[in-house]
Amino acid sequence: MRQIENFINGEFCASISGNRFEKRSPVDNTVIASIAEAGEAEVDAAVKAARSALRGEWGRLTLEQRTQMLYEVADQITRRFDDFVEAEMADTGQPHHVMTHAFIPRGAANFKVFADTVKNVANESFQMSTPDGRGALNYSTRSPKGVIAVVCPWNAPFLLMTWKVGPALACGNTVVVKPSEETPLTAALLGEVMNSVGIPKGVYNVVQGFGPNSAGEFLTRHQGVNAITFTGETRTGTAIMKAAAEGMRDVSFELGGKNAGIVFADCDFDAAVDGIFRSSFLNSGQVCLGTERVYVERPMFDKFVQALKAKVEAVKFGRPQDHGVTYGPLISQEHRKKVLSYYQRAKDEGATVVTGGGVPDLPAPLSEGAWVEPTIWTGLPDDASVIKEEIFGPCCHVRPFDTEDEVVNLANDTEYGLSTTIWTQDLARAHRVAGRVEVGVAWVNSWFLRDLRTPFGGAGQSGIGREGGVHSLEFYTETRNVCVKL
Numbered sequence: 257m258r259q260i261e262n263f264i265n266g267e268f269c270a271s272i273s274g275n276r277f278e279k280r281s282p283v284d285n286t287v288i289a290s291i292a293e294a295g296e297a298e299v300d301a302a303v304k305a306a307r308s309a310l311r312g313e314w315g316r317l318t319l320e321q322r323t324q325m326l327y328e329v330a331d332q333i334t335r336r337f338d339d340f341v342e343a344e345m346a347d348t349g350q351p352h353h354v355m356t357h358a359f360i361p362r363g364a365a366n367f368k369v370f371a372d373t374v375k376n377v378a379n380e381s382f383q384m385s386t387p388d389g390r391g392a393l394n395y396s397t398r399s400p401k402g403v404i405a406v407v408c409p410w411n412a413p414f415l416l417m418t419w420k421v422g423p424a425l426a427c428g429n430t431v432v433v434k435p436s437e438e439t440p441l442t443a444a445l446l447g448e449v450m451n452s453v454g455i456p457k458g459v460y461n462v463v464q465g466f467g468p469n470s471a472g473e474f475l476t477r478h479q480g481v482n483a484i485t486f487t488g489e490t491r492t493g494t495a496i497m498k499a500a501a502e503g504m505r506d507v508s509f510e511l512g513g514k515n516a517g518i519v520f521a522d523c524d525f526d527a528a529v530d531g532i533f534r535s536s537f538l539n540s541g542q543v544c545l546g547t548e549r550v551y552v553e554r555p556m557f558d559k560f561v562q563a564l565k566a567k568v569e570a571v572k573f574g575r576p577q578d579h580g581v582t583y584g585p586l587i588s589q590e591h592r593k594k595v596l597s598y599y600q601r602a603k604d605e606g607a608t609v610v611t612g613g614g615v616p617d618l619p620a621p622l623s624e625g626a627w628v629e630p631t632i633w634t635g636l637p638d639d640a641s642v643i644k645e646e647i648f649g650p651c652c653h654v655r656p657f658d659t660e661d662e663v664v665n666l667a668n669d670t671e672y673g674l675s676t677t678i679w680t681q682d683l684a685r686a687h688r689v690a691g692r693v694e695v696g697v698a699w700v701n702s703w704f705l706r707d708l709r710t711p712f713g714g715a716g717q718s719g720i721g722r723e724g725g726v727h728s729l730e731f732y733t734e735t736r737n738v739c740v741k742l
């Protein structure tokens with residue numbers, strides 16, 4: 257069984273208290289790793305190591321040297337691709353092709369793209385006139401913000417962690433990462449990569465553990481942390497924001513969603529069915545950008561529901577590494593309980609179960625894992641809790657609509673505002689609807705198509721701030737204006 261330690265100041269170290277916790281496989285519930293839980297002492301050591309790294313060799317590197325190191329991190333992730341794929345599959349149980357085609361390559365890209373970005377983004381400059389006629393010149397510079405706390409969820413652990421660590425380091429900061437207790441492995445593996453390419457000690461630290469009264473809370477409350485970037489549930493974001501208020505630390509939040517998919521009758525039918533299938537069921541629906549509410553224009557409704565049902569019923573359950581497997585378990589037994597409670601609630605609230613709705617009948621030892629059936633409902637009222645609350649599971653409700661205004665209102669009838677996916681071949685309508693849905697990210701005839709230079713984040717309860725491209729630089733640097741009287 258793997259022993260996973262905290263990674264502090266370039267070294268893997270056991271927790272001082274000796275506290276450890278178990279990581280179980282979502283596939284069959286066996287224990288796959290023992291993890292050292294960081295307490296206040298380890299968090300303090302990690303923050304101090306990060307602080308002294310800022311003042312040490314790391315802080316003295318030129319931009320060229322620093323970005324060169326980050327390209328080497330990306331290259332080394334690619335060289336150790338299979339190790340990352342294996343670790344992330346062990347943690348999440350999701351299929352091999354999801355790791356190799358989507359989640360792990362993004363880890364390398366997250367370092368490359370932000371190394372490029374920091375080299376290529378210009379700073380502002382303004383010339384002004386002065387009463388003496390000689391004028392003044394203003395220009396801005398960027399400095400690292402300092403020690404950044406990176407608090408991560410479990411659903412796409414390596415992608416989401418590096419999405420923050422990449423730009424934070426590119427901007428010259430140091431980081432203390434708190435991975436989810438459900439997915440400790442790839443953050444630890446990245447520590448090995450950092451050492452192997454010579455990233456100075458203390459630049460990248462990992463404290464393992466839980467949220468409340470554990471590593472997450474200790475880290476976000478630590479006054480040595482200058483800013484906090486967090487991806488996870490809206491409720492947790494509220495707790496972290498309170499912690500950040502003490503000491504006036506900046507936050508960047510990517511939170512939950514209850515995203516709408518909008519399918520017009522003039523869409524490319526096969527592409528739309530495929531797109532909605534992916535957006536609702538990729539990663540067993542555990543994607544913040546996923547669509548749990550699907551609205552289909554009435555003339556196509558029945559045909560669409562049948563086509564989506566056929567795709568859902570064709571998924572292949574199994575171990576992530578097994579040939580042809582397309583569908584994995586939920587992350588944990590605890591999350592399964594939550595998702596199954598919504599499956600029950602959908603029935604109670606009057607849903608028609610088109611397919612799924614329960615636990616699949618799998619042979620041992622898979623029968624011990626956190627499996628649920630991918631599920632489609634119709635017929636729920638718009639105010640049902642299943643329509644309002646984020647489930648974060650492999651399920652969607654499909655509802656017919658008649659007019660563009662109606663569907664825009666339905667899509668916007670939520671406290672969240674992360675993303676939407678719109679399917680139509682009418683260009684004018686596509687732009688119009690994309691401009692009316694109250695979200696941070698609108699996709700047309702696509703979903704989860706990511707250009708890392710673009711702003712990414714959510715409106716409403718889905719987040720605070722944007723990351724991506726220059727927006728990441730805004731968060732991870734302090735901007736200084738220099739005004740020179742000529």
Ligand SMILES: NC(=O)c1ccc[n+]([C@@H]2O[C@H](COP(=O)([O-])OP(=O)(O)OC[C@H]3O[C@@H](n4cnc5c(N)ncnc54)[C@H](O)[C@@H]3O)[C@@H](O)[C@H]2O)c1
Pocket residue numbers: 407408409410411412416434435436437465466467468471472473476487488489490492493495496509510511512513543544545646648674714718719
């Ligand atoms: N908007 C996005 O980009 C995005 C991306 C992925 C996931 N998500 C959201 O993440 C959620 C699923 O992830 P999750 O269940 O891991 O989220 P979570 O909020 O339960 O946990 C996220 C992290 O916060 C830590 N944490 C929990 N309580 C804390 C506290 N009081 N103080 C400090 N840290 C604390 C956890 O240990 C974990 O590392 C979903 O709501 C999903 O929508 C959003």
Ligand SMILES: O=C/C=C/C=C(\O)C(=O)O
Pocket residue numbers: 411412416419542543544545706712
């Ligand atoms: O589950 C959420 C996925 C989020 C994706 C990103 O943050 C990204 O693509 O940068």
